[in-house]
Amino acid sequence: MSAVQIQGNASGTGTLTIAAPNTNTNQTLTLPDLTGTLSVNGPAFSAYANAVQTFTTATSTKVLFQTEEFDTNNNFSSSRFTPTIAGYYQVNACIYFSAMSTLYGFIIIQKNGVDYKYGSTLVGTAAGCFAIVSTLVYMNGTTDYLETFASQSTGVNQNSNNGIALTWFNGAMVRGA
Amino acid sequence: MTLYDKLISLYPALTVADFNPITGTICLQNNSDGNGDYIAKWNHPTLARPTEEQLA
Numbered sequence: 696m697s698a699v700q701i702q703g704n705a706s707g708t709g710t711l712t713i714a715a716p717n718t719n720t721n722q723t724l725t726l727p728d729l730t731g732t733l734s735v736n737g738p739a740f741s742a743y744a745n746a747v748q749t750f751t752t753a754t755s756t757k758v759l760f761q762t763e764e765f766d767t768n769n770n771f772s773s774s775r776f777t778p779t780i781a782g783y784y785q786v787n788a789c790i791y792f793s794a795m796s797t798l799y800g801f802i803i804i805q806k807n808g809v810d811y812k813y814g815s816t817l818v819g820t821a822a823g824c825f826a827i828v829s830t831l832v833y834m835n836g837t838t839d840y841l842e843t844f845a846s847q848s849t850g851v852n853q854n855s856n857n858g859i860a861l862t863w864f865n866g867a868m869v870r871g872a
Numbered sequence: 873m874t875l876y877d878k879l880i881s882l883y884p885a886l887t888v889a890d891f892n893p894i895t896g897t898i899c900l901q902n903n904s905d906g907n908g909d910y911i912a913k914w915n916h917p918t919l920a921r922p923t924e925e926q927l928a
Contacts, residue, residue: 748904753876753891755912757904774904801893813894844901848888 699726737868738768738778744862748855750792755803755810755846758790758855760864774842776866781836786866787829788843791856792816794823795849802826803844811841823856836872875900875909878927883919890916 726733742760750756760774770778778784790802800816814828826845834841843864847853855862873881879898880886890896899913914921 751874751876751900751902751909753888754874754900754902754909755893756902759904803893810893846891846893848892850888 732871734780734782734868734871736767737780737782737871738770738784739865739867740766740768740771740776741865742766742771742774742863743859744790744855744857746857747793748857748862750845750847750853750855752850752852753846753848755801755844758788758802758843758845758862758864760843760862762859764859764865774864775840776842776864777838777840778834778868779836780868781834781872782868783831783833783870783872784841784866785829785831785869786841786864787827788814788864789825789827789862790843790845791825791858791861792823792845792847792853793856795847795853796824799848800824800826800853801846802828803846804828804830804832805842805844806832807839808842810844825861831869833872841866875911875927879922882922882926886916886919 741764743762744760745762748759757774763771768779770776786804788802788804792800802814803810804812811832812828812830814826816824816826890898891900897915897917900909901912902909911921
């Protein structure tokens with residue numbers, strides 16, 4: 696018969712409590728036959744722009760997301776996501792340029808101040824277009840951070856539209872380190 | 873006048889293609905922190921990175 700062993704950590708001082716839910720039914724929690732760290736409710740965030748932002752031509756400009764839909768672990772601040780739990784994160788960002796064709800726009804996820812993934816523009820309306828990027832990224836849980844930038848090359852300034860459905864940035868941990 | 877405008881004025885041979893995030897050799901950036909545009913990367917093969925005095 697295999698066994699279950701609960702092992703403390705000599706370096707820590709806290710007490711780990713395993714608590715039962717309020718139930719009258721017998722349940723069995725089966726652990727995976729793997730070595731690793733179980734992840735429970737990793738950080739998730741979603742934010743969007745609540746103001747029009749102007750983007751100078753040929754200049755990568757940080758996109759501002761002033762309003763949070765949710766930020767479960769308080770890891771999103773100043774339009775920057777800095778998760779405090781190491782792991783792999785799915786992140787997604789979108790911007791809507793209100794008066795631009797699809798030929799000229801980029802959206803960029805920067806990790807630690809360096810371009811990490813690019814996304815280009817997609818067909819939008821006759822007047823404007825979306826730029827979308829989506830990626831999986833490893834974050835170390837301490838210093839790694841993500842920001843969203845956008846760039847356009849029309850030769851003149853372009854404005855983004857604000858709103859929960861138009862210009863947004865979200866993500867969540869999908870597995871631990 | 874934006875930093876881009878200043879660079880185009882200083883080097884008329886430059887085009888927006890030189891500033892393309894993927895294929896360009898020059899990257900201008902603005903961190904939306906109130907400090908304005910700046911040159912984040914300058915790898916142009918023939919044109920020298922301008923000095924602060926030239927951009928003033």
